Amino acid sequence: MENRPLEYDYTVTKMFMFTTILLGIVGMLIGVILAFQLAFPGVNLFLGEGLAEYTNFSRLRPLHTDAVIFGFTLSGIFATWYYVGQRVLKVSMAESKLLMFLGKLHFWLYLVTVVAVVVSLFAGVTTSKEYAEFEWPIDIAIVVVWVLFGMGIFGLIGIRREKSLYISVWYYIATFLGIAMLYLFNNMEIPTMLASAPDGSHVGGNWYHSISMYAGTNDALVQWWYGHNAVAFGFTVPIVAMIYYFLPKESGQAIYSYKLSLLSFWGLMFLYLWAGGHHLLYSTVPDWVQTMGSIFSVILILPSWGSAINMLLTMKGEWQQVAASPLIKFMILASTFYMFSTLEGPIQAIKSVNAIAHFTDWIVGHVHDGVLGWVGFMIMAALFHMAPRVFKREIYSKSLMTTQFWIQTLGVVLYFTSMWIAGITQGMMWRAHDEFGNLAYSFIDTVTVLHPYYTIRGVGGLLYLVGFLMFAYNIYKTMSARPVEESELQSASPMGA
Amino acid sequence: MFHWLEKHPFFFSVGVFLVIAFAGLVEILPSFAQASRPVIGTKPYSILETTGRQIYIKNSCNACHSQLIRPFKSETDRYGHYSLSGEYAYDRPFLWGSKRTGPDLMRVGNYRTTDWHENHMKDPAGVVPGSVMPAYRWMYSNIADIPTAYAEQLTNAQFFSVPYNEPIPMKDGSTAVVKMGNNVTEAHAMALAEAKEIAVDMKDQNVKDAVANGKIPEIVALIAYLNCLK
Numbered sequence: 001m002e003n004r005p006l007e008y009d010y011t012v013t014k015m016f017m018f019t020t021i022l023l024g025i026v027g028m029l030i031g032v033i034l035a036f037q038l039a040f041p042g043v044n045l046f047l048g049e050g051l052a053e054y055t056n057f058s059r060l061r062p063l064h065t066d067a068v069i070f071g072f073t074l075s076g077i078f079a080t081w082y083y084v085g086q087r088v089l090k091v092s093m094a095e096s097k098l099l100m101f102l103g104k105l106h107f108w109l110y111l112v113t114v115v116a117v118v119v120s121l122f123a124g125v126t127t128s129k130e131y132a133e134f135e136w137p138i139d140i141a142i143v144v145v146w147v148l149f150g151m152g153i154f155g156l157i158g159i160r161r162e163k164s165l166y167i168s169v170w171y172y173i174a175t176f177l178g179i180a181m182l183y184l185f186n187n188m189e190i191p192t193m194l195a196s197a198p199d200g201s202h203v204g205g206n207w208y209h210s211i212s213m214y215a216g217t218n219d220a221l222v223q224w225w226y227g228h229n230a231v232a233f234g235f236t237v238p239i240v241a242m243i244y245y246f247l248p249k250e251s252g253q254a255i256y257s258y259k260l261s262l263l264s265f266w267g268l269m270f271l272y273l274w275a276g277g278h279h280l281l282y283s284t285v286p287d288w289v290q291t292m293g294s295i296f297s298v299i300l301i302l303p304s305w306g307s308a309i310n311m312l313l314t315m316k317g318e319w320q321q322v323a324a325s326p327l328i329k330f331m332i333l334a335s336t337f338y339m340f341s342t343l344e345g346p347i348q349a350i351k352s353v354n355a356i357a358h359f360t361d362w363i364v365g366h367v368h369d370g371v372l373g374w375v376g377f378m379i380m381a382a383l384f385h386m387a388p389r390v391f392k393r394e395i396y397s398k399s400l401m402t403t404q405f406w407i408q409t410l411g412v413v414l415y416f417t418s419m420w421i422a423g424i425t426q427g428m429m430w431r432a433h434d435e436f437g438n439l440a441y442s443f444i445d446t447v448t449v450l451h452p453y454y455t456i457r458g459v460g461g462l463l464y465l466v467g468f469l470m471f472a473y474n475i476y477k478t479m480s481a482r483p484v485e486e487s488e489l490q491s492a493s494p495m496g497a
Numbered sequence: 498m499f500h501w502l503e504k505h506p507f508f509f510s511v512g513v514f515l516v517i518a519f520a521g522l523v524e525i526l527p528s529f530a531q532a533s534r535p536v537i538g539t540k541p542y543s544i545l546e547t548t549g550r551q552i553y554i555k556n557s558c559n560a561c562h563s564q565l566i567r568p569f570k571s572e573t574d575r576y577g578h579y580s581l582s583g584e585y586a587y588d589r590p591f592l593w594g595s596k597r598t599g600p601d602l603m604r605v606g607n608y609r610t611t612d613w614h615e616n617h618m619k620d621p622a623g624v625v626p627g628s629v630m631p632a633y634r635w636m637y638s639n640i641a642d643i644p645t646a647y648a649e650q651l652t653n654a655q656f657f658s659v660p661y662n663e664p665i666p667m668k669d670g671s672t673a674v675v676k677m678g679n680n681v682t683e684a685h686a687m688a689l690a691e692a693k694e695i696a697v698d699m700k701d702q703n704v705k706d707a708v709a710n711g712k713i714p715e716i717v718a719l720i721a722y723l724n725c726l727k
Binding site: 039049058061126130157164165177178185192193196197198203204205206209213214215218219220221222225262277283284285289292296355361364433439444447454 | 514593595645680
C-alpha cells in the first residue's frame with residue numbers, strides 16, 4: 001500500500017450530490033411558480049380551487065427559500081466538504097469506519113429532516129421567522145444534523161496527514177461554527193405545551209407549537225443578526241471555500257496571494273456579523289445599531305473583493321482558459337457575480353438608498369444576483385468538477401455545458417435587471433407627492449406598474465431552471481455512461497511500460 | 498501567528514468563534530431589556546386575536562405585508578403614525594416582514610372594516626382591481642384552532658409575565674383589562690363571544706351559521722386580529 005496513491009471514498013459525496021440536484025430542481029421550480037403567480041395571479045390556482053391552500057403564493061414562498069438555502073446550497077456544501085476535505089487533508093473516509101458511519105448517518109438524517117420540513121411548511125406549520133420557519137422538533141433535528149456535519153469536519157481533521165489546513169478548510173470550519181451559533185440563538189423558543197391552565201385542566205392544542213423567546217424589536221434584532229449572517233455563513237463563506245479549491249484545481253494555477261486570502265478570511269469573519277443591522281434601517285431598533293450596520297456593510301466590500309480579486313488574479317496569464325473551458329467560465333462568472341452583489345449590497349445598506357430600496361423587489365433582485373449568479377454557478381461548477389472524479393467517467397457533453405452556461409447567464413441578467421427597475425420604480429412611487437403634498441399614487445398603482453417586470457423576471461427564472469435541468473441531465477448521463485478504462489497507477493514504475 | 502493557527506485546528510476554531518461572536522455581543526445585548534417595554538396603550542392579544550395572529554403566520558401573510566411604518570412623510574401619510582418599539586412588546590414572534598408586495602398592515606384596523614376584509618379575502622381583485630393577492634377562500638370553512646391559541650396565551654403569561662387579567666394603562670388615563678380564561682372551555686367561550694361580534698358584520702351565511710353553532714371559522718379570527726392592529 002505504501003507507494004500507491006490514496007483511494008478517496010466518495011460514497012457520502014455522491015449521496016449529497018443527489019440531493020443538491022433534486023432539491024435544486026424543487027427549489028427553483030417553486031421559485032418559477034412564485035414568479036408567475038406575481039405576474040399572473042391565476043397561477044395561484046394551478047392545481048385547482050380545492051388545493052389552493054397548498055399552492056398559493058404565501059404557502060409556497062417559505063418552501064422556495066428554504067429549499068434553495070437548506071436544500072440545494074447546504075447539500076452542495078456537504079457534498080463538496082466530503083470531497084474537498086479528504087483531498088486537502090490527505091486522508092480517506094475509508095480509513096475510518098466511524099467517520100464513514102457518521103457521514104452516512106448525516107445524510108439520512110438530513111433527508112428525513114428535509115421531508116419533515118416540506119410536509120410542515122405545506123401544512124402551514126411555521127414560526128414566520130425568515131429562513132428559520134421550522135418549529136422546535138425540526139430545529140432539534142437540524143441541530144443533530146449540524147453536529148454530525150461538525151463531527152465529519154473535525155473527525156477528518158483529527159486523522160489528517162497534511163498538518164496545515166488549506167484555505168478551504170478554514171472556510172468550512174467557519175461555516176460550521178457560524179451557523180451553529182446563529183441558528184441556536186435565533187431559534188430559542190418556548191413550546192406552548194409547557195404552559196398549564198390556571199385550574200390545572202388539560203389545555204390541548206398542537207404539541208409542536210412554540211413562541212419566540214424574544215419579543216418585538218428584540219426578536220427582529222436577533223432574527224436579522226441571524227438572517228443576514230445565515231447568508232454570510234451559508235451563501236458566502238462555504239462558497240468561497242469551494243472556489244478556493246476548485247478554481248486552482250480546474251485551471252492548474254496556484255492561488256494568486258496567500259496574504260490576500262488571510263486578509264479576506266479574517267476580515268470577513270470580523271466584519272460580517274456587524275452588518276445585520278442594515279436589514280432594520282429606519283425601524284425601531286436603536287439608531288446606533290442601524291448606523292453600525294450601515295457602516296460595516298460598506299467596509300465589508302474590502303474582504304469580499306479581496307477574495308474575488310484573488311480568484312480573478314489566479315487566472316492571470318491563463319485567460320484563454322475562460323474561452324476554452326466551460327467549467328472555468330462558470331467559476332469566473334461566479335466570482336464576477338460575487339463582486340457585483342457584494343458591491344450592490346453595501347450600496348443598498350446606505351441609509352438614504354435603503355429608504356427607497358427596502359421592502360421593494362430591488363432587494364429580491366440583489367439576493368438572486370448572489371444566489372443564482374454566485375452560489376448556483378459555483379455549486380454547479382463544483383459538481384461538474386467532481387462528477388468525473390467521483391463517477392470515474394468523462395462529462396457527458398461539454399457543448400451542453402456551454403449552452404447551459406449562456407442560457408442561465410441570460411436568465412440571471414433578465415432577473416436582476418427587471419428587479420432593479422421594478423424595485424426602484426416602486427420605491428420612488430411610494431414616496432411621490434403631488435404639488436399639494438398629497439401622495440401621488442395609491443398602493444395598487446405601484447403594484448400594477450410592476451406587471452411587465454414581474455413577467456420578465458418569471459422568464460429569467462424559467463431560463464435558469466431550464467439550464468439547471470440541462471445540468472441535471474448532463475450529470476445523469478455522466479453517471480450512467482460506460483466507465484472509462486482504468487488508467488495506469490500513477491506511481492507505476494517506468495520500467496514496467 | 499496565522500501559520501501556527503493553521504496547524505492547530507482547535508485554537509483556529511476558538512479564534513474564529515471569538516471573532517464572529519464579538520459583534521453579536523456588542524450589538525444585541527446592551528439594549529435588550531429596554532427595547533421590550535410596552536408603550537402606554539399597548540394591550541396583549543385577546544384569545545380570538547391570538548388565534549387570528551396564528552392564522553396570519555400559518556399563511557405567511559408576512560411574506561408580502563410588513564408591519565413596520567418608517568418615519569417618512571410618505572409612510573405616515575399612507576399608513577399612520579410611525580412604529581414605536583414598545584408597540585411590539587407582546588409580539589412573539591415579531592411580524593415586521595421584509596417585503597411589501599402588498600401594503601403595510603401595522604395600523605390596518607384604523608382604516609379597514611370587517612366587511613371590507615370579508616369581501617377582500619374572498620376575492621382580492623374584485624375589491625381592488627389589479628391586485629395580485631391570491632384569494633383565501635378556505636379560511637371561510639376551516640375551523641380555527643382555539644386550544645393552541647390558548648396555550649400560547651398561557652405561555653406568554655407564565656414565561657414572559659404578559660399582563661393578562663391585570664389593569665393596563667391606556668392613553669386617556671383609564672385602564673383596560675384583557676381577560677384570559679381559566680381553562681380551555683372558558684377560553685373557547687370567550688373566543689366565541691368575540692367571534693359573534695365579528696360575525697354580526699359579515700354576510701357569508703355559512704360563516705354566520707358556523708358561529709351560531711359554536712364553531713369559529715379561520716376568517717373570523719383573522720379579521721379579529723386585523724381589526725386590532727391599530
